[in-house]
Amino acid sequence: MENTVVEGVAKRLGDHVNTDVIIPATYLVSTDYCELGKHFLEGLDETSRSKFKPGDIVVAGKNFGSGSSREHAALAIKGAGISCVIASSFARIFFRNAINVGLPICESPVAVKSIMEGDSLRIDLSRGTIENITGNVSFPIPPYPDFLLGIIDAGGLINLLLEQK
Amino acid sequence: MSGSRVILREKAGRKSIKPGDFIEVPVDLVLANDVTAPLAIEEFGKLNMGVFNKEKIVLVLDHFTPNRDVASAEQCLFVREFANENEISHFYDGGNAGIEHVLLPEEGLISPGMIVVGGDSHTCTYGALGAFSTGMGSTDIAALMATGKTWFRVPEAINVVVNGKFRKWVGGKDLILYLIGKIGVDGATYYSLEFTGNGIENIDVEARLTIANMVVEAGAKNGLFPVDKKTIAYLSQLGVDSGEIAVEADEYGYSGVIELDISNLTPMVALPSLPSNVISVEEAPRVKLDQVVIGSCTNGRISDLREALEVISGMRVSKGLRLIVIPGSPRVYRQALNEGIIENFLEVGAVISPPTCGPCLGGHMGVLAAGEKALSTTNRNFVGRMGHIESEVYLCNPAVAAASALTGTITDPAEII
Ligand code: SF4
Numbered sequence: 393m394e395n396t397v398v399e400g401v402a403k404r405l406g407d408h409v410n411t412d413v414i415i416p417a418t419y420l421v422s423t424d425y426c427e428l429g430k431h432f433l434e435g436l437d438e439t440s441r442s443k444f445k446p447g448d449i450v451v452a453g454k455n456f457g458s459g460s461s462r463e464h465a466a467l468a469i470k471g472a473g474i475s476c477v478i479a480s481s482f483a484r485i486f487f488r489n490a491i492n493v494g495l496p497i498c499e500s501p502v503a504v505k506s507i508m509e510g511d512s513l514r515i516d517l518s519r520g521t522i523e524n525i526t527g528n529v530s531f532p533i534p535p536y537p538d539f540l541l542g543i544i545d546a547g548g549l550i551n552l553l554l555e556q557k
Numbered sequence: 558m559s560g561s562r563v564i565l566r567e568k569a570g571r572k573s574i575k576p577g578d579f580i581e582v583p584v585d586l587v588l589a590n591d592v593t594a595p596l597a598i599e600e601f602g603k604l605n606m607g608v609f610n611k612e613k614i615v616l617v618l619d620h621f622t623p624n625r626d627v628a629s630a631e632q633c634l635f636v637r638e639f640a641n642e643n644e645i646s647h648f649y650d651g652g653n654a655g656i657e658h659v660l661l662p663e664e665g666l667i668s669p670g671m672i673v674v675g676g677d678s679h680t681c682t683y684g685a686l687g688a689f690s691t692g693m694g695s696t697d698i699a700a701l702m703a704t705g706k707t708w709f710r711v712p713e714a715i716n717v718v719v720n721g722k723f724r725k726w727v728g729g730k731d732l733i734l735y736l737i738g739k740i741g742v743d744g745a746t747y748y749s750l751e752f753t754g755n756g757i758e759n760i761d762v763e764a765r766l767t768i769a770n771m772v773v774e775a776g777a778k779n780g781l782f783p784v785d786k787k788t789i790a791y792l793s794q795l796g797v798d799s800g801e802i803a804v805e806a807d808e809y810g811y812s813g814v815i816e817l818d819i820s821n822l823t824p825m826v827a828l829p830s831l832p833s834n835v836i837s838v839e840e841a842p843r844v845k846l847d848q849v850v851i852g853s854c855t856n857g858r859i860s861d862l863r864e865a866l867e868v869i870s871g872m873r874v875s876k877g878l879r880l881i882v883i884p885g886s887p888r889v890y891r892q893a894l895n896e897g898i899i900e901n902f903l904e905v906g907a908v909i910s911p912p913t914c915g916p917c918l919g920g921h922m923g924v925l926a927a928g929e930k931a932l933s934t935t936n937r938n939f940v941g942r943m944g945h946i947e948s949e950v951y952l953c954n955p956a957v958a959a960a961s962a963l964t965g966t967i968t969d970p971a972e973i974i
Contacts (some may be wrong), residue, residue: 408742408831410938417918421621423626435941439733452659455743458776459937460918461678463596463694484747484778485678489972539579549696550603553703557606 396498396518399475400449402511405440407453411465411486414457420464428464429471446473449515451507453479457486466490476515478522491540492549496536498522503531559714560781561749562807568672568845576809578711584613585671587701590657591618591629591695593676594636608643609705615647615666616640617657620914622650625921655886655912657733658682658770658854664887665795669784674701678773679854679936684780686788687799691779695741702774712778714749716811719756721820726970728864729764730856730934730954733771734825736817748812753783756819756836758779762791763860770855773935774832826932826967830940838957841967844949846875848931849962852883852910853917856934856955859892865959866898868970874906875965881923883910907962919943925950932961 413435415428422428433441443448450469456479458467466489469477477490480501490497496517503522507513511526520533536544546552568582589597589616594616603606608614616636621629633650640648649660658679661667668688673680676698685691685792693707703706715744717736737744750772752765765782772780782788789799826841828834851857851865862884874880882902884890888911893899899909916923917935925944926932931951933943938950951967960970 410939412918412937412942416922416941417592417620418594421626423599435946437946455612455746455776458742459678459939460679461676461692461694462592463696464592466694467596481741481743481746483703483776485692485694492694492696499783537579537710549700550600553604553700557604 393460396516398449398517400447400475400513402507402509402513403443403448404507404509405452407448407546408455408458410459411450411457411462414465415462415468419489420462425467425471428468429470429473431493432472444472444474447475449513450477451504452477454481455506458481458483461485463489463493466493466495470495478503478507488539491543494548498533500531500533558810559749559807559811560751560783561689561714561779562711563810564670564672565709565711566807569713573807574711576711576713576925577639577710580711581590581706581708582672583706584674584701586613586615586666586673587698588615588617588618588657588661588673588675588677588680589695590677590697591622591633591636592620593698595632596695597676597698597702598635598639598655600696601702604699604703606703608645608702611644612646613705614645614702615661617649617660618644618654619656619912620918621759622654622913622922623911651787652887655889656854656857656914659857659885662686662766663685663795663886664808665797668797669788669799674698674707679770681773681777682766682770682854683777684772685762685769685782686792687782687784689779689781692773703761710747712747712749713812714751715745715813715815717750717752717815717817718754719752719760719817719819720754721756721818722759722934723822726824726956727822728954729760729767731825732817732819733768733823734827734832734835734952735822736815737771737775737833738825740775742774742831742833745772748777749779749781750775751781757783758785758787759791761860762787763858765859771832775937824954824957824969826957827938829949829951831936832936832938832952838967838969843932843966846932846961846965846967847923847929848879848881848923849958850881850883850916850923850931850933850935851912851955851958852881852885853935854885854935857889858887859889861934861955862889862893862898865955866901868959868973869905869963872905872963874962878962878965879923880905880907880962881910882907883915884912886912893942916943932958932967934958
């Protein structure tokens, strides 16, 4: 994986943050992630979305990325410069999309429970830890199955297929 | 016994598979639309490979068509050029296009036991016809267009045992809304939702399509119905052979069972802004509605239009309310014309839209302003789904939508006739 260690400030979101909220459908006429990133969370209320800065880490509740299959949601998150998404759980299509486009994501209900808004986090994807620097506590990330690690290590599904050609 | 796993096991060519296994399977049909195909085609281009099978790729321009603006026109042009260059047999554009999940079954493209993967979350619709079908994102679709294969994590399954018979004005939409209300929007995440029970034979195939369509609103990977006399009759009228149906069990059983007696079900309404905020129509707040939409891949079929018209025929839409009726495909449109349904809706004061996703995703043809409220037969009522983030969407069946268009507020059809 390109960035095995990610550091950033935690910005919290609630449960069921769906892909319509992450990137409203009206912007789906672009495939450019920088363009999509400009509209990241535009479907959410103004105060929640204006708090995000490049490098931040999204810390969300359960069922993150539910709804539409639009991969534009994972791209918009990347385009906004978000370095990682931690959630209690992910919707399945979003999970695949994030892996496929190389957006670091980790599932950890315990970490989500303890992380506070504004905490400094360090996530080591190869060691499998979420470290809350502010709270001085670490959480293990359940390891990805080998099958998915293959895709992640290659840098996404397309790269894996290119390697296999 | 999980039928979904039986299909996956057969296609994977394995003696046995168990929940949690990662398997690679060949896919029978790969679908994408004007939102997901452009990104998929870009990723596909990086692979420098040809398409795996031009007969097994389906491209439908349905979301922002007829094109809303220059950007959407260019996206469609990009897909059109790809379809032409690669001689994609099932390319639906212009007067041949309809809402993909209404269109594909009608075109005879779906048969039991198939694996269908679409770049659209509502690809799960085809489980109504006994196919294993599910949504994925554009990169997965790109890989599929090149290789014809994808990976799955073999799902656990939840069995929904349906008994009884719907009362008048209650249908598939109410069943699935009730179920989502009961288990929540992530109640079936990563699971197959498999419908069985004596009540299934009382549910028409179009209503099954409505039910399977919304299993993703409970987070499910796919939904599955048994193939019975109704399925076989429905498919044979479309010229589709149902083939041999695998009935053999797998040994892992169901992870959960939900019993549902549909005889007591009433029309349901999902309040903003989650499809699980479900209450019975009698308890629904009497909000003033600005728009009612009858259409979409959930309820844009001929039976839905007939049901709505039965409530509303000969009457007049409430003053100040916009009723938008969207036949889901050219075939539905033509049938509605032949039956006089279109004429009747015009008399009632409805706007008739061409087959398109349009307002369902806040794309065009009925976008909401700040503060506006819509009641809709579509499948999602998320914040801003149909337009401004301060607009609201309520979900219901076609009969409730029609009754409410008459009164201007959420209304039980039983109050009208
Ligand atoms: S009608 Fe709505 S839910 Fe169905 S495919 Fe179109 S946008 Fe998606």
